Amino acid sequence: MSLERTTSSDAAFQTIRDWLYRETALAYPESKRSFLERRLADLVQEWGAQSLGDLWSKCLSSPAVKASVIDALTINETSFFRMPAHFQALGSLLAEFSSRRKTGILDRPRVRIWSAACATGEEPYSIAMTILAQKGQQFSAEILATDLCQQAVAKARNGCYSDWRLENLPPGYRDAFFEPAAQGIRVKPVVRDLVQFRPHNLKALPPPGPWDVIFCRNVLIYFDNAFRAELLQRLYEVMAPGGVLFVGEGETLHLVSHSFETHPVAGAVLYRRPIKE
Ligand SMILES: C[S@@+](CC[C@H](N)C(=O)[O-])C[C@H]1O[C@@H](n2cnc3c(N)ncnc32)[C@H](O)[C@@H]1O
Known part of the structure; x- marks a missing residue:
């Protein structure tokens, strides 16, 4: 799913990206913006939110939403005996x-x-x-x-x-x-x-x-x-x-x-x- 970009969705995107950085130190630069947008759009759908701003409100009021946002924004690639x-x-x-x-x-x-x-x-x-x-x-x-x-x-x-x-x-x-x-x-x-x-x-x-x-x-x-x-x-x-x-x-x-x-x-x-x- 993709989200329409508007001034308010841009502001919500920025808010979530800043929060993620403060909370986890995960730094998503502009070059990774589309990855972050795609994952957030999926979360909007998953949590039945109306918009990114709405997802952010849910995140503030629900530890389960907050944890799922963090989980969705980590990359867990690994393997046995890697290196x-x-x-x-x-x-x-x-x-x-x-x-x-x-x-x-x-x-x-x-x-x-x-x-x-x-x-x-x-x-x-x-x-x-x-x-x-x-x-x-x-x-x-x-x-x-x-x-x-x-x-x-x-x-x-x-x-x-x-x-x-x-x-x-x-x-x-x-x-x-x-x-x-x-x-x-x-x-x-x-x-x-x-x-x-x-x-x-x-x-x-x-x-x-x-x-x-x-x-x-x-x-x-x-x-x-x-x-x-x-x-x-x-x-x-x-x-x-x-x-x-x-x-x-x-x-x-x-x-x-x-x-x-x-x-x-x-x-x-x-x-x-x-x-x-
Ligand atoms: C690419 S995996 C690496 C896994 C394993 N160490 C390896 O080398 O195969 C990166 C892991 O770092 C975790 N991670 C990212 N930010 C983190 C943080 N602030 N605190 C703890 N773990 C974090 C992610 O959830 C993810 O599982």
């Missing part, structure tokens, strides 16, 4: 944590990992499978997975996927970590039990640290430099000394954060909070 080099690097890091544990340096009972924009769950489940596949593992792990989009979090928690979404799995993982389900295929409980899902807006304070690993991948691209800098500083503060940050391909910290050390690995660049500052 395989990251999961190889995670395997090496886990081996490092395991030997730190043997020497008593890691003084906490669990390695703590936060997947900070987990979309529909493929990323944190890939982390969990990497942990479970680790040989001679000497630690236990806790994975917190969060996202702004409530529908994505619900789908992630359920752990059911269509068959074709499993095509990038390493050999043997499908049989080891998935089981048939009524709707497609489901992540086995041994994997699901490692991950806790929760809605979280990156505009809010991060969940309390220390985090040994943070995955914040393919979400910085939706923010402007001012918010990227603010967010990265907050992530830095909740990270354990020596903790590692994973960001998406092409999401460089250059120009927005100088706190982290770069940590090149085969096929990717990671960022590390120095052990000693």
Whole structure:
């Protein structure tokens, strides 16, 4: 559906776009205007609103409308083992944590990992499978997975996927970590039990640290430099000394954060909070 552009619909569009930015830091520049207009037009229809201005009024008075607007304006594209080099690097890091544990340096009972924009769950489940596949593992792990989009979090928690979404799995993982389900295929409980899902807006304070690993991948691209800098500083503060940050391909910290050390690995660049500052 498309909406007729009038002065009042332009004003309502601007109001919603500004509100979205204040609420979620999602910055929709003019170049993405038509995408935003299309999704808002669908929402006008879905909520039986008369106009964009009417949708905005409903949004102000109903948390359900507000959540559905936010959900509709997020892009939840993801996949299992997206950027395989990251999961190889995670395997090496886990081996490092395991030997730190043997020497008593890691003084906490669990390695703590936060997947900070987990979309529909493929990323944190890939982390969990990497942990479970680790040989001679000497630690236990806790994975917190969060996202702004409530529908994505619900789908992630359920752990059911269509068959074709499993095509990038390493050999043997499908049989080891998935089981048939009524709707497609489901992540086995041994994997699901490692991950806790929760809605979280990156505009809010991060969940309390220390985090040994943070995955914040393919979400910085939706923010402007001012918010990227603010967010990265907050992530830095909740990270354990020596903790590692994973960001998406092409999401460089250059120009927005100088706190982290770069940590090149085969096929990717990671960022590390120095052990000693
Ligand atoms: C493209 S997906 C990336 C998923 C996964 N990290 C990956 O790399 O495959 C971006 C995710 O960021 C989430 N997101 C956008 N703005 C957010 C915010 N302010 N707080 C938390 N999550 C946000 C979206 O809902 C979406 O699921």
